[in-house]
Structures are given as structure tokens and as C-alpha cells.
Amino acid sequence: MQIKEVADLVGVSVRTLHHYDAIGLLKPEHTTEAGYRIYTDDELERLQQILFYKEVGFPLKKIKAILDNPTFDQVEALEKHRERLLAKRSQIDTMLETIQKTIQHTKGEMNMSNKERFAGFDFSNNPYEQEARERWGNEAVDKANAKIKQLKDEENLQQTMNDLYRRLAQIRNEDPASDIAQQRIGEWYQLLNHIGTYSYDAFKGLGKMYVEDERFQRNIDQFGEGLAIFMRDAMAIYADHR
Amino acid sequence: MQIKEVADLVGVSVRTLHHYDAIGLLKPEHTTEAGYRIYTDDELERLQQILFYKEVGFPLKKIKAILDNPTFDQVEALEKHRERLLAKRSQIDTMLETIQKTIQHTKGEMNMSNKERFAGFDFSNNPYEQEARERWGNEAVDKANAKIKQLKDEENLQQTMNDLYRRLAQIRNEDPASDIAQQRIGEWYQLLNHIGTYSYDAFKGLGKMYVEDERFQRNIDQFGEGLAIFMRDAMAIYADHR
DNA sequence: ATTGACTCTAACGTAACGTTATCGTTTATG
């Protein structure tokens, strides 16, 4: 058989057969005087074996070793490989979980309305406005301020939020699972639900973000060192309890 | 921060950072006159993000695209990627099956039909056939599909059984008498009755064999440690309740 | 001044082919 026939028959490319020849994995039975590769059924069979091992993920080098060495313990090789596959699979499972969590988290974040987004960046009435200006530039702060202002006119949300921040900061050294903490974090939950709709999961995810996103962390901790972490923990407990 | 500090901090090699710099994925904030790369917290943060995406399996090119393009929809990207991972996992599952069968075959415990040999090449019923075609070429996929088709019925069964194995494995640490366990074991009973006719007694006996015959045990436990025992118990309870 | 720790660029190596590019061979057809 000529090369293309073999290739078509088993579903690999001609290039692949060239390659296998080059690395000595599968040599044609002979070549014509013109240099054409000629294969026989024996090669076909070997090719099938190669494909099998390839399918289950062996690298070509090992396939060659296995097929060339009749004393090689096939079963052992397969079993070892099986374990590698199992490990790989659980690795994928981990990835899947991580992705899932992140999607959740990101969705929670997206649920956040503009109002809340800006609530976190409101410097207008705090003494660090100057610093903020230096840090993020005048435009950014001015813009934030403008947005906030318009929100303030609409409602006193910011005020309420800040109050609550303060009341949370007061107890930030207590147990996040304590009654008082859970009660105030419950208020927080209610408050956020004035803005958008929060599932408990999203709420929990939001709490994580308070700590993981340093911008949020900084902003919240301005009401008291460690407040962000405290809130995250309390929010998680709150969410888990529903 | 100098390069080694960053590298040690996040657990990557210096070479990796060089590489990221070279491909424009992560550039140092500036370089000293001696050419030393200097990083700041901003770069650290970006690096964390890079590592996250890497961990869930994105190629660097896409990571760059995602991080550089603020309009890129993260969630969508993640969800697409999740599906690819799922597909990959099911391919691994197929490999595992094939390997397992081959091991047993080699041991003279089972004979492998052509079907299983080709099971790994089946892309026909998954949404990534297009990718497979691009990857392996049209002919290869068509051929595989053809082979598979004739064996499809059996394959479906196999597939269904594996799915159920997995779903059972998920709850294998629960009480075998629980509703969920009994419900899924009921599905198992139905499934087996597609093959032959099983009396409740025979069903119960089969469960015992899952544990007593190590070949079965191994095979089943590959879906989760302890699954065979769990199934035996659940099957016994199921049978006794009829 | 020397030493040790650190940094730099450059460049080859890895796995398994895909993809041109250029050219020779075989076969079918006008």
C-alpha cells in the first residue's frame, strides 16, 4: 500500500506517517526506487496499536518503547497511566470548581448597580479626598463625586450605608457569628437589596470581594482597620445560615 | 521589587516572568539603568490574575486578550472554557474506560470488542465536533463516526451506565437507605433491566458480587473509592423493600 | 578587591505534527 491509502484507511495524515517514519516509530516495509513508502498489513496492525496508545494519552516515545520491547509490561504501563489520567481528571475537576465559583462571584459583582459601585468610591465627604486625587487623578475623583452627588439627591443611601459601616466598625473585633454581628450584617443585606437583588451566594461572594479587591478593602477599612475582613466573615456566616 | 522577589512571592520561575515580559503579557513597571526589571504591586495583581486564568487552563494568548480588553466578557469566556473542560474530562473518562477494558483484556478477563477500541475516537455526539475536525481533519472524524455508528447502541448504554456510576459516586458517603440513594439505585435497576431481566434477588446478588469480585470492585471504585460497597448496600436495601 | 547572590540576553530543546514550498513520479486523458 502507498502512504495515502494507509493514511486514509486509519484516519491519520500523510504527514503523520512521515513523522512516524522519521522517528522510527513506524517504518514502511520497504521503499520503491523512487523513494515511495510501501506499507503492508503488518504495518497497519502496528499502526492500530500506535493509535490505541495514542488515544489513551501515551507520548510517542513511550509507545515506541512499549511496542519495540516485547518484555515491557503492558499492564503495568497501562495501570500507571490510568493513575495519571485519574489525577488529571481530578485536576480538571478542581479547575471546574474554581471556574464555577468565579462565575458566581463575577455574576454577583455584576449584579452590583452603579450606585453601589460608586458607593465604594465616594471620597467627597472624607478627609482623604486629597490623597485620592493624587492617586487616581482629579478627573476620576471628580467624576465619582459627581455621580455620587446625583445619587445623594435621589436618596440618602450613602448616608445610611456609612452609618451602617460605622456601626459595623464598632463591633469589628467581636465574633462575626455573634448575634449582634449577624443582626447588623442582616441590615446590610437588606440595604443592598434596596439596590439590586442579591442571592445569598452573591452576597457571600460580595463579601469575599471586599477583601480580595484592595480598592474595596481600603475603602471599607477606612471606617476601621479590619472591617472588610470582619464583614466578609460575617456575610459568609449569614449567607450560610439561610 | 526585583524579579526574584516577585517570582518567589507568587511561586513562578524567573524565566517565566522573562517570558511574560517577552510576550507582553506582564511588563515590569520600569527597568533600572542596568536593565533590571522592577515590579510594583500593580504588576503583582495582574500576575495573580494571569495565574488564575492559567490555572483554569487558558492559553497565555487568551489571557492577554482577556486582561487587555476590558470589554471582554469574563463570564462568557469562563463558561465557554468550562464546557471545553467538561468535554476534556469526558474524553479522559473514555480513555479510562478503554484502558480499564484493555487491562482486563490483557489479563484475559474480558475481551474487548471493536467498539471499545474506537470508543475514544467518538466525537459524533458532542458539540466540539467542529473543533475535532479542525484538529484531526475531516476524514479522520468521518471515519471514526462511521465506525462508531454501528456500535452506537451499545455505546449509549455504556455511556448511560457511566453517568449513573458517577451520580452514584457523588453520594457514596451518604446513607444507602436515604431517598436519594434509593432513587438512584432504582435507576440502576431499571437500567440493568434493559439488558437482561433481573429479579430483585438477582439484583441483590449482583450487588454482592460488586464487592466480592475484585475485578468488579476495582472497576466500580474507579468512579470513587468505596462506591462498590455503597452500591451493594443500597441494592440490598432496594431489593428488600420490594 | 573579592565573593556570592542576583540579573541580563541569547539561543537551543521539547511534542507531535501542520503547513507551505519546491520538486520528482505515476497515471489518466486528450
Next chain:
DNA sequence: CATAAACGATAACGTTACGTTAGAGTCAAT
């Protein structure tokens, strides 16, 4: 019989994400 289509061959670069030398400069401490 000449020519084109189909097929075959070799050669060599491209791909992914760095690891691994190799040779040489830089910085801080002794």
C-alpha cells in the same frame, strides 16, 4: 505521446510555555 492531475518526497519553519545552559554584567557585603 504529451500534458495535467494526483500523489510522493524532502526540507524547514511554526506552534506552546517555558526549562536549561551559557556567557557576562550588577549589586551589596566582607
